[in-house]
Amino acid sequence: MSITAYVDFSILDTLASSPPEKSKHIPHWQSMRAIWRKFIDNDIRLVTSGMDLEMDIILWLNSRGCCITDTMRAMEAIDEFERWDKIEKDNIRKWKRIFVFYEQIDFLPNTADKLKNDTEKRLASLIRDEVLDFRKYEPAFLPSEEDFNILNDCSTSLHLWYTDTSWKDLKRTDYQLNWEILLSALSRYGRKAVFEGDEGERNRNLFGLWNRIVGLSKKSSGKLPLEKSHIDFVLATVLKKYQSKQADRDTQHILNCIRHGIDVFMTTDDRLIEAFNEKKHIYLQYPEYAAIKLNLVSPSGLEIKLSYA
DSSP states (O other): OOEEEEEOHHHHHHHHSOOOSSGGGHHHHHHHHHHHHHHHTTSEEEEEOHHHHHHHHHHHHHTTTOOOSOGGGHHHHHHHHHTTOOSOHHHHHHHHHHHHHHTTSEEOOOOOSSOOSHHHHHHHHHIIIIITGGGGGSOOOOOOHHHHHHHHHHHHTGGGTOOHHHHTOOSOOOHHHHHHHHHHHHHHTTOOOOOSTGGGHHHHHHHHHHHHHHHHHHHHOSSSSOOHHHHHHHHHHHHHHSOOOHHHHHHHHHHHHHHTTOOEEEOSOHHHHHHHHHHTHHHHTSGGGTTOOOEEEOHHHHHHHHHTO
């Protein structure tokens, strides 16, 4: 019987990427291509949660400034972002390849977003807070007070930039205009107007949030200027939805495996693999979780496992 392996976003990222420059990533990249060939030949089953992986992709693209609402119109949304001409063509091609791979993976039946009972809630807490406690110390983009003030100032000034006609256009994201609005605010706060490279990471993330804020503002208010209470509502809604913690995302994928009785979770996140496999005894010591057989593996590890199958 063939092995069933659950996959997360890192697997799509690896499949869609060109050969890595850093030697430590080459084994995963090579192994993933071998595993994908086995998947195409029906020698292994690759599964995931369509909803959770879709959200991972949306969050990942949002951190790069590109807004998609769902995978149904993802290519159209990426084409719209490409026309802004701020992103290298190779990156755009990679983003599109991610969706090509996404659509080929088998989706598990949807489960409820909320934890079902106290037993599952306790398990989720153990995994997130104790098994994956290393995530607490990882650097992550979280909007600072200054970031919040910048987004608030941008929202307050929307009526100075948008015409009535452009404001009522709910289908199109005007990346150029939104970028100009954000640039104006960045300069007032003495921030560099950098978008590319490592130096531009914070601005790209901020730009992704700003595009979401404009989009929700247009849909929820037909006229400008926006009232302060409405600006507060939009900012709170966007920041809550598009600033998920990685520990929560990892925990959700792990719970999906457990709910569906899947024993293999494949990821290229070596630190996640190490932390989970070394510390899963924390929940296995409880009788109600003792039957869980889940292991996290890398593509390299799974390829070795398949060679013995």
